[in-house]
Amino acid sequence: MTTSTALLLADLTGVAVFAASGASAAVAKRLDLFGVAFVGFVAALGGGIFRDLVIDEVPPLAFADWRYAATAAVTALAVFWLHPQLARLRTTVLVLDAAGLALFTVTGTLKALDARVPAVGACLIGMLTAIGGGLGRDLLTAEIPVVLRREIYAVAALVGSVTVALLYVTGQTGPAPLTAAAVLVFGLRLIALRRRWSAPVATLRPPRTGGADPRTDREW
Template sequence: MTGGYGLLVADLIGVAVFAASGATAGVAKRLDLFGVAFVGFVAALGGGILRDLAIGSVPPLAFADWRYAVTAVAASLAAFWLHPTLNRLRRTVLLLDAAGLGLFTATGTLKAIAAGVPPVGACLLGMLTAIGGGLARDLLTGEIPVVLRREIYAVVALGGAVLVTVMHRMGFTGLLPLVGAAGLMTGVRLLALYRKWSAPVAAPRF
């Protein structure tokens, strides 16, 4: 498997995972079929669209390559019809969401680097790629975005983006480092969920 093809496969897996996550949120809000598909599409591709606009890649890959849109819609429709099963497999959904976070952070960061974005900007765009769709999903379904709450989510994405950038500058390129970084982010996210790690919040004052 070539590096370019591996990057595409990792990207599409992330799209499918986040689309299913977004569609499941739409089902929970009792949206119709179109609404579920739309929320799934936005959750899967929103972050990537923002990244592509930021680096001047127009039209964004989500619109330029039909495989992205088709994957997002297909995964959303599958989640619509299979949501009772997905609800029973909550741990599996959390695992897939964590995997999507890792994959999108890694691929988003590498795409920003390839576009000539400086390291700090590449890290921020890698994080945005991973969390942008989730932000849009939560806003569309009337929820406070998960990245603004106490869960360790955006912090994992930012830390992973820094790791990918450092590895790239050290010459560790190709599919294996990408998978390793994505796997590490996935593991940290799952560990944070298991141990109930959270970012600090301000104490209320009366």
């Protein structure tokens, strides 16, 4: 199997798992058939469309290659019809999302590097490709986007994109090293969920009760 074929399979697999993630989230919100398909499309193709527009590939691959839209559609519809057999939808969404995050981190970073984007920019594009679909899914299903919560999400994608960039500059872009990079992102995301790792957040002092503090409050 050539590297280009492996990357195409990884990209289509990422489309499928993100479409399943989006469709599962839409089913959990009890959206209709169109809503489930639409959220699945956005989750599956949103990040890749953003990536292609940034690197000036027009039309984006999601529109130029029918296999991308077909994969997203078939997967979303399958989830809609088979969802009674999908136990614990929230867990399903999280695992599928982690898989999509890993695959799109690798393919997004590689595509940016192949387009002659400098390594730092390629890492950012890879990260944004990975988180874009999940961001759209969460907004459409009225959830606070995962990337804006305390959970380790974008950081996992950034670690993966940096790893891919390092492999690229050292010439290690075969299927095995790239698979290892995807497994790194997937594992980091799942471990973060399991161990409840989170980024620090600002702490807010509780409001004071009682009278005014003469040292800080003054009458004007």
